[in-house]
Amino acid sequence: MxxxxxxxxxxxxAAGIVTExxxxxxxxxxxxxxxxxYQEILKDxxxxxxxxxxxxxxxxxxxxxVGVGSPGTPDPENGILVYANxxxxxxxxxxxxxxxxxxxxxxxxxxxxxxxLGEAVAGxxxxxxxxxxxxxxxxxxxxxxxxxxxxxxxxxxxxxxxxHVIVADGEPCTxxxxxxxxxxxxxxxxxxxxxxxxxxxxxSGLAKLxxxxxxxxxxxxxxxxxxxxxxxxxxxxDNYIKYLGMGIANVINIIQPEIVVIGGGVCAQGDxxxxxxxxxVKKNVYQGTLKTELRIAExxxxxxxxxxxxxxx
Amino acid sequence: MxxxxxxxxxxxxAAGIVTExxxxxxxxxxxxxxxxxYQEILKDxxxxxxxxxxxxxxxxxxxxxVGVGSPGTPDPENGILVYANxxxxxxxxxxxxxxxxxxxxxxxxxxxxxxxLGEAVAGxxxxxxxxxxxxxxxxxxxxxxxxxxxxxxxxxxxxxxxxHVIVADGEPCTxxxxxxxxxxxxxxxxxxxxxxxxxxxxxSGLAKLxxxxxxxxxxxxxxxxxxxxxxxxxxxxDNYIKYLGMGIANVINIIQPEIVVIGGGVCAQGDxxxxxxxxxVKKNVYQGTLKTELRIAExxxxxxxxxxxxxxx
Numbered sequence: 001m002x003x004x005x006x007x008x009x010x011x012x013x014a015a016g017i018v019t020e021x022x023x024x025x026x027x028x029x030x031x032x033x034x035x036x037x038y039q040e041i042l043k044d045x046x047x048x049x050x051x052x053x054x055x056x057x058x059x060x061x062x063x064x065x066v067g068v069g070s071p072g073t074p075d076p077e078n079g080i081l082v083y084a085n086x087x088x089x090x091x092x093x094x095x096x097x098x099x100x101x102x103x104x105x106x107x108x109x110x111x112x113x114x115x116x117l118g119e120a121v122a123g124x125x126x127x128x129x130x131x132x133x134x135x136x137x138x139x140x141x142x143x144x145x146x147x148x149x150x151x152x153x154x155x156x157x158x159x160x161x162x163x164h165v166i167v168a169d170g171e172p173c174t175x176x177x178x179x180x181x182x183x184x185x186x187x188x189x190x191x192x193x194x195x196x197x198x199x200x201x202x203x204s205g206l207a208k209l210x211x212x213x214x215x216x217x218x219x220x221x222x223x224x225x226x227x228x229x230x231x232x233x234x235x236x237x238d239n240y241i242k243y244l245g246m247g248i249a250n251v252i253n254i255i256q257p258e259i260v261v262i263g264g265g266v267c268a269q270g271d272x273x274x275x276x277x278x279x280x281v282k283k284n285v286y287q288g289t290l291k292t293e294l295r296i297a298e299x300x301x302x303x304x305x306x307x308x309x310x311x312x313x
Numbered sequence: 314m315x316x317x318x319x320x321x322x323x324x325x326x327a328a329g330i331v332t333e334x335x336x337x338x339x340x341x342x343x344x345x346x347x348x349x350x351y352q353e354i355l356k357d358x359x360x361x362x363x364x365x366x367x368x369x370x371x372x373x374x375x376x377x378x379v380g381v382g383s384p385g386t387p388d389p390e391n392g393i394l395v396y397a398n399x400x401x402x403x404x405x406x407x408x409x410x411x412x413x414x415x416x417x418x419x420x421x422x423x424x425x426x427x428x429x430l431g432e433a434v435a436g437x438x439x440x441x442x443x444x445x446x447x448x449x450x451x452x453x454x455x456x457x458x459x460x461x462x463x464x465x466x467x468x469x470x471x472x473x474x475x476x477h478v479i480v481a482d483g484e485p486c487t488x489x490x491x492x493x494x495x496x497x498x499x500x501x502x503x504x505x506x507x508x509x510x511x512x513x514x515x516x517s518g519l520a521k522l523x524x525x526x527x528x529x530x531x532x533x534x535x536x537x538x539x540x541x542x543x544x545x546x547x548x549x550x551d552n553y554i555k556y557l558g559m560g561i562a563n564v565i566n567i568i569q570p571e572i573v574v575i576g577g578g579v580c581a582q583g584d585x586x587x588x589x590x591x592x593x594v595k596k597n598v599y600q601g602t603l604k605t606e607l608r609i610a611e612x613x614x615x616x617x618x619x620x621x622x623x624x625x626x
Contacts, residue, residue, distance in 0.1 A: 073600065083600075130467045144567075146459075153569025154443045155604040163599045164563035168480045168497075168556065175599055177562075184481075243481065249490075250477035254457075254567060256466025284490055286476045287386065291468040 001064040004049050004102075005309030007111065007301070008070045010034055010086040013041075015048045016302070017056050018309035022122030024302050026056045038092045046101025060102070065312025067107040068094055069114030069304045076156060079108045107311035111304050113150045113159060115297075116143020118307030119261045123298040130257040133297065134161065134248065136264035139174070140182035143307075144255065150311075161251055162186070166243065181250075184243035187219040187266050193239065194222045197232050205230025219266050227272070241273070245280030248294070253286045263297030270296055314377040317362050317415075318622030320424065320614070321383045323347055323399040326354075328361045329615070330369050331622035335435030337615050339369045351405045359414025373415070378625025380420040381407055382427030382617045389469060392421045420624035424617050426463045426472060428610075429456020431620030432574045436611040443570040446610065447474065447561065449577035452487070453495035456620075457568065463624075474564055475499070479556065494563075497556035500532040500579050506552065507535045510545050518543025532579050540585065554586070558593030561607070566599045576610030583609055 005024075007014040014029035030048055032041060049066055053059075072084025079095025081087075095106040109117075116125075116133035125131035129148055135141035140162030144151040152159045162182035163175050170179025171189070183189055195214040198207045206225035210216035222240070225233025248260055267273060274296055282290040299306060318337075320327040327342035343361055345354060362379055366372075385397025392408025394400075408419040422430075429438075429446035438444035442461055448454035453475030457464040465472045475495035476488050483492025484502070496502055508527040511520045519538040523529035535553070538546025561573055580586060587609055595603040612619060 153565075154571040155569060157599060157602070157604065158565075158567060158569030160566040160599045163566045164477070165559050165597075166478055166481055168483075168559060170481075176601065177597055246478050246481060250563075251567070252466075252471075253473040253476045254471060254564070256468060256471030258467040284478075286470060286473045286488055288489065289470070291470065 002058055002062050003064050003309035003312050004052070004066040005114070005305040005307065006045060006049065006066060006068045007114070007304040007308060008032070008045070008068055008087075009111075010071065013045050013048060014301070014305055015045070015052055016305040016309065017052055017058070018306055020313070022118070022306055022310060024306055026052050027302070027305065028052050028055070032087070034087050038089055039097065041087075042094065042097040043101065046098050049102045060104070063102075063104050065105040065107060066098065066102060067109065067114070067308035067311035068098070069109055069111040069308035070094070071111050074108045074110055074156070076108050076152075079106055081108065105312055107308075109150060109308065109311055110143075110152065110156075110159070112141030113143040113152060114307035114311070115141070115263060115303040116145050116261075116307065117150055117310055118299050118303035118305070119263070119297055120145040120148065121310045122306050123303055124261045124295045125259050128258040130255075131259045131261060132161070132251055132255060132257045133261040133263055133303075136185060136187055136244070136262065136266040138186060138188050140186050140247070141264070144257070161247070164247070164250065166246055166250065181243070181247035185240070185247055187264065190219050190222060190236070190240050190266070191217050194236055197222075197236055201232045204232035206233045206236070220268070223269050223272060238276075241276050241280055245277050245284060248277070249281050249284030252281070252290075252292050257292055259293040259295060261295055261297050263303065267296045315371055315375050316377050316622035316625050317365070317379040318427070318618040318620065319358060319362070319379060319381045320427070320617040320621060321345070321358070321381055321400075322424075323384065326358050326361060327614070327618055328358070328365055329618040329622065330365055330371070331619055333626070335431070335619055335623060337619055339365050340615070340618065341365050341368070345400070347400050351402055352410065354400075355407065355410040356414065359411050362415045373417070376415075376417050378418040378420060379411065379415060380422065380427070380621035380624035381411070382422055382424040382621035383407070384424050387421045387423055387469070389421050392419055394421065418625060420621075422463060422621065422624055423456075423465065423472070425454030426456040426465060427620035427624070428454070428576060428616040429458050429574075429620065430463055430623055431612050431616035431618070432576065432610055433458040433461065434623045435619050436616060437574040437608045438572050441571040443568075444572045444574060445474070445564055445568060445570045446574040446576055446616075449498060449500055449557075449575065449579040451499060451501050453499050453560070454577075457570070474560070477560070477563065479559055479563065494556070494560035498553070498560055500577065503532050503535060503549070503553050503579070504530050507549055510535075510549055514545045517545035519546045519549070533581070536582050536585060551589075554589050554593055558590050558597060561590070562594050562597030565594070565603075565605050570605055572606040572608060574608055574610050576616065580609045
């Protein structure tokens with residue numbers, strides 16, 4: 001049997017066909033055009049699923065299920081997307097709407113949880129029963145896998161590891177609190193701090209890398225500055241990794257998974273990120289004994305599709 | 314069948330007989346005399362178990378198991394107490410040693426986890442599958458119950474919720490980090506802040522309650538001062554509850570249990586603590602929707618004995 005996974009994003013809808021082993025064998029994406037009503041968007045999603053089935057030359061009878069990973073707050077039990085801010089969705093019946101076009105079991109989950117499941121089934125956390133995947137992007141997304149299954153608390157609202165305060169009364173967070181981990185460990189946070197550093201240090205190597213234009217700063221720039229020997233860049237990276245490691249140690253002290261997987265754009269830095277991070281986490285875990293492995297994510301953007309597909313397995 | 318639970322503390326060893334329903338029907342305690350070697354201490358523990366069986370008039374055949382709740386780092390799988398600072402225990406084979414005196418299955422767990430299991434089986438979290446019990450004492454102890462069972466991570470080192478940083482670079486913690494939740498939310502933290510407040514405000518109602526003697530301050534004093542209308546006392550309590558609630562909201566955002574139970578000496582304040590705490594937690598949980606219940610612990614010191622007993626069930 002095959003499993004279809006759909007990654008519903010604010011910009012694109014990506015769908016893929018995944019084997020029982022979690023291998024992505026076909027992928028296609030279309031623009032979400034999110035200003036439309038949900039009926040139109042879900043019609044496109046259903047047709048996209050049928051298209052990839054047809055193009056791959058398999059029959060609908062060979063499709064076990066469709067899994068959808070969505071932003072916002074899904075209700076997995078009832079297949080309803082309760083709320084998704086960037087899609088302007090409120091109580092959208094994903095399952096019943098999608099089944100109008102493709103009549104197989106439909107599963108729904110949070111996209112960060114899907115990415116974590118993807119990495120657990122076929123990526124960096126393959127072979128581990130308990131893992132946490134942290135995605136460093138606009139925010140800090142998190143997914144907890146316990147005993148091979150997504151753990152999202154008692155009311156599907158857990159796993160929001162990016163929203164635990166590590167700096168009381170700190171930077172304002174989009175969630176309304178102050179000092180959430182994501183306001184220090186997301187790519188957005190690193191870019192914010194780099195912009196401030198450029199303004200404060202206009203003669204620094206960091207500032208020169210972007211010709212003084214703070215709008216040209218992305219998460220890679222401060223790493224590049226640090227590697228070129230710029231002390232301003234190095235301080236930024238040291239601070240970023242300090243806060244990233246602090247939050248990871250917090251999560252380990254509470255959940256202690258076998259492995260923490262680091263995903264998102266920032267993880268392109270590979271060992272430049274991972275090695276100093278391990279040192280920080282080691283110093284910060286309870287009793288100084290780090291038994292949890294740390295590893296860079298392996299599946300990139302495919303993690304969400306693969307994990308969504310595996311919801312039906 | 315009956316289940317024996319033992320709470321191994323630095324001062325006393327308490328043992329009790331517990332029914333299948335989690336009811337404590339007999340309890341007795343002896344001094345630990347912790348400067349002795351482990352063989353002597355465990356001999357006393359074994360004899361204490363035999364004594365309560367005899368006094369209760371039941372036979373050894375009716376005892377299903379003995380469970381021991383210990384401080385420090387137990388290895389529940391092998392029944393070994395890997396490390397307990399206040400007992401000077403290192404790799405002590407609790408199971409095999411205790412079985413020399415009472416030959417039934419012996420289980421070992423962290424004492425905070427036992428207290429959480431006790432509250433889940435027979436106390437404030439009875440009837441809930443997923444709960445977190447927070448014990449506010451010298452430190453902040455924590456126990457996580459998922460699906461009715463103790464959850465302690467992949468290597469028995471999880472559930473250390475008191476040791477997640479909420480104030481980066483904050484107050485020094487006994488664990489070596491800075492700004493752990495327990496340095497703001499323990500009874501010890503409240504007493505520390507109250508002492509500082511007395512020194513700073515020698516004319517306050519708080520200071521008058523203890524005649525200016527900071528050594529007379531316990532966790533009840535600042536609550537008493539607040540209730541008598543002293544603004545210094547009120548500020549202390551407001552701040553204490555702010556940090557307590559911040560950490561509880563963090564735990565809920567990550568684990569989202571059905572219920573959080575608050576135990577330890579501070580919880581004697583009842584609604585004076587619980588009502589303002591609920592307000593803070595509600596404001597701080599992700600998306601502002603608090604589905605998790607908050608409740609005061611019901612079993613007091615018996616929670617540890619009952620939970621330890623229920624390890625064998």
